[in-house]
Ligand SMILES: Nc1ncnc2c1ncn2[C@@H]1O[C@H](COP(=O)(O)OP(=O)(O)OP(=O)(O)O)[C@@H](O)[C@H]1O
């Protein structure tokens with residue numbers, strides 16, 4: 001029953017002389033939460049950049065849902081259902097929180113372009129309610145009319161999570177979603193993400209916080225210096241001496 | 253729906269203030285039709301410019317090209333078809349729209365300063381072409397004018413020809429004096445209404461999101477190019493309409509209308525009034541046109557008159573220190589006003605209005621639901 005939603009096939013990527021990704025082959029199974037861990041600079045974010053079309057790989061391809069998505073433009077990949085939450089929050093600072101979440105909701109409903117210049121946003125109650133619902137879920141409903149620029153880093157992350165979830169993605173890519181959050185907010189985020197696991201949403205999550213990884217992940221892939229050094233169930237990976245070496249011994 | 257009611261009030265007040273211009277501009281010596289219709293026309297130009305600059309953040313330095321194109325199209329419509337302003341204005345809008353589509357398509361490949369430079373280059377190119385290769389269409393330095401032997405096929409078919417060159421008309425009424433102003437004023441109100449609708453639409457929300465973080469829009473699933481291009485074309489059409497109206501109120505089109513100074517002027521109007529606000533650009537257009545016409549007409553004799561209530565010595569002193577700021581020196585005054593506003597009121601005159609209102613109501617600015625999205629009033 002479980003088939004691969006995402007297949008990163010034999011991807012290489014160098015920046016000048018730096019091999020950011022070598023020989024990456026990775027499958028993410030339908031409905032699972034797949035964690036990617038590794039020391040700083042291991043190439044984790046670069047891997048997600050390749051998946052969403054921000055960076056073109058030197059060789060190899062990314063297959064989503066049976067279709068090659070390498071070479072497609074970022075908005076096309078998003079419209080197929082691959083949604084990313086960024087490591088450094090990428091929000092719309094000059095819009096209110098509510099508008100920040102309404103914008104992706106419009107993308108989901110209306111597609112990549114629509115000239116609806118004579119409709120009234122105030123009449124879009126379905127979109128508005130949906131956005132409010134997600135703001136409530138990430139705990140930002142009360143501030144919905146404030147400008148996103150004024151949020152703390154942790155709150156910006158929660159906002160971005162709502163922006164991702166409102167699109168009901170087929171595949172959600174999370175780049176350190178809890179970094180900069182208080183322990184309380186981290187736990188709330190874990191609970192929220194668990195809820196989606198129950199609903200069968202497929203997720204890739206990059207995390208440094210092992211508590212988060214082991215609470216959520218079905219499978220863990222360990223990257224170091226652009227290579228996969230281990231891959232398996234959380235418990236297998238935890239006991240793997242190579243992984244401990246990479247995290248503790250390796251001074252990279 | 254509260255927002256809808258606020259907007260209706262805003263529209264009604266705007267319409268009233270515009271239509272009543274002949275009344276309230278009287279005391280400051282500006283109630284003559286020629287100036288009032290210029291304010292209305294440049295108000296349209298600036299509202300349209302703000303749809304691009306204020307909403308998407310793309311700063312065009314070449315919008316005067318569309319103003320010029322609109323004027324030429326309108327004069328040609330007068331020459332070839334009819335003196336009725338309706339087809340002239342429609343041609344002006346459509347042809348400017350086509351030009352904007354082409355120039356926008358290329359310029360929008362870049363953003364920031366490179367976009368501005370590209371639009372400036374296109375406008376200067378149009379300006380120079382109008383003087384050289386395109387002389388058969390533009391009549392070069394003389395400018396495109398009406399002539400007695402123009403075909404005016406529609407007018408001749410209906411045989412409404414009298415002696416002399418006819419004036420542009422609307423449903424048989426000649427557009428001269430106050431009727432010319434009211435025609436422009438009604439179009440200004442329509443344009444304001446349309447801009448308000450765009451501002452309040454999902455499309456407008458996407459434009460503001462593009463201004464706020466364009467790369468994020470792509471990863472949110474939007475193809476941003478058609479959005480910016482649509483905004484560019486719409487604002488080009490506004491400029492075309494303004495150009496058409498300039499020709500309708502004074503049937504003459506010259507290339508100087510496309511010069512970079514004219515492109516810069518609409519930038520000043522928008523910033524002076526308030527970028528991203530609905531009313532601001534019109535206020536900016538009004539202030540600049542007022543300065544241009546009233547201050548430049550001041551001369552020493554008038555100053556003596558103004559200060560004549562003072563003793564002679566003082567009078568001469570005041571005339572001497574104010575003289576450099578009027579007449580030919582009105583640019584100096586405008587420059588100083590502009591600098592003061594940009595430094596102390598970066599949000600333009602509309603920010604000043606907002607601050608005053610806050611100070612007077614002595615409660616924090618009532619943040620109505622649309623408040624920070626579109627600082628409208
Ligand atoms: N666009 C780029 N141009 C040049 N080098 C890059 C680029 N993006 C990433 N790199 C380099 O590639 C390597 C991998 O970076 P990446 O951001 O993928 O690491 P990471 O595993 O996400 O690290 P962290 O845990 O710190 O987020 C780093 O050495 C980084 O400097």
Ligand SMILES: [Mg+2]
Nearest residue numbers: 044045046087
């Ligand atoms: Mg990273």
